Amino acid sequence: MNLREKYNIPANAVITIAGTVGVGKSTMTKALSQSLNFRTSYEKVDTNPYLDKFYDDFEKWSFHLQIYFLAERFKEQKRIFEYGGGFIQDRSIYEDTGIFAKMHFDKGTMSPIDYETYTNLFDAMVMTPYFPHPDLLVYLEGPIDDVIGRIQERGREMEQQTPHTYWQEMHGRYENWINNFNACPVLRIDINDYDLMKNPDQVEDIVARIGYMLEQTSHLRK
Numbered sequence: 001m002n003l004r005e006k007y008n009i010p011a012n013a014v015i016t017i018a019g020t021v022g023v024g025k026s027t028m029t030k031a032l033s034q035s036l037n038f039r040t041s042y043e044k045v046d047t048n049p050y051l052d053k054f055y056d057d058f059e060k061w062s063f064h065l066q067i068y069f070l071a072e073r074f075k076e077q078k079r080i081f082e083y084g085g086g087f088i089q090d091r092s093i094y095e096d097t098g099i100f101a102k103m104h105f106d107k108g109t110m111s112p113i114d115y116e117t118y119t120n121l122f123d124a125m126v127m128t129p130y131f132p133h134p135d136l137l138v139y140l141e142g143p144i145d146d147v148i149g150r151i152q153e154r155g156r157e158m159e160q161q162t163p164h165t166y167w168q169e170m171h172g173r174y175e176n177w178i179n180n181f182n183a184c185p186v187l188r189i190d191i192n193d194y195d196l197m198k199n200p201d202q203v204e205d206i207v208a209r210i211g212y213m214l215e216q217t218s219h220l221r222k
């Protein structure tokens with residue numbers, strides 16, 4: 001019996017992994033997709049035409065980047081729907097607006113007009129009854145120093161050159177955001193409770209928690 005069956009996880013479940021930059025979403029996405037035999041939906045980083053430019057000049061490129069991410073995530077959403085679920089998604093669409101766009105607007109690196117255009121588009125596309133929400137959002141959290149350590153270790157140059165205050169601000173916003181998040185059920189995971197790099201077998205414990213959470217919230221999907 002595979003882990004998905006053992007823990008009663010529906011074959012068509014859609015699980016999204018959320019958390020700040022560098023916290024370990026992609027690593028978790030890969031581990032869970034392998035254990036559950038689910039497809040993956042990763043965000044585009046290496047082939048993103050705006051990301052380097054954005055880190056170089058937030059003010060000039062924040063709107064372009066948000067539109068790009070929104071379009072990409074929406075295409076992914078469509079792909080997930082067309083396959084009928086069975087996906088692990090690396091980052092939720094909700095973080096784009098709830099964390100990134102809002103933070104750049106609040107900090108003055110996205111203009112009020114651009115922010116309004118973006119949020120109008122986001123709401124029209126996402127905040128409708130036609131948009132399928134994930135069955136579960138797995139939220140990864142951990143101390144800011146660990147997160148910054150991982151960003152440095154991963155070695156994306158534009159992130160390494162970004163001041164630590166940017167990651168600290170984002171970290172604080174994430175805490176606030178998750179405490180108020182209610183678009184779908186949430187499973188919170190502390191990154192210091194698991195080390196999937198050293199102990200890949202620990203993924204079973206996470207799958208068990210996911211199975212339990214999905215069972216507890218199954219009435220929401222009926």
Ligand SMILES: Nc1ncnc2c1ncn2[C@@H]1O[C@H](COP(=O)(O)OP(=O)(O)O)[C@@H](O)[C@H]1O
Pocket residue numbers: 019020021022023024025026027028150151153154194195196197198
């Ligand atoms: N459990 C872990 N222990 C130590 N390092 C980790 C762990 N999970 C991920 N990492 C490392 O942290 C960095 C960021 O992880 P990643 O999965 O790319 O994060 P994200 O997708 O959230 O930005 C990578 O260098 C990755 O190898």
Ligand SMILES: Nc1ncnc2c1ncn2[C@H]1C[C@H](O)[C@@H](COP(=O)(O)O)O1
Pocket residue numbers: 019020021022023025026043045051065066069091095096097100101159
């Ligand atoms: N919506 C976004 N706005 C700005 N930057 C974003 C957005 N979504 C992702 N990013 C950035 C942050 C990182 O530099 C890369 C990839 O994120 P990661 O958390 O490492 O998967 O894209």
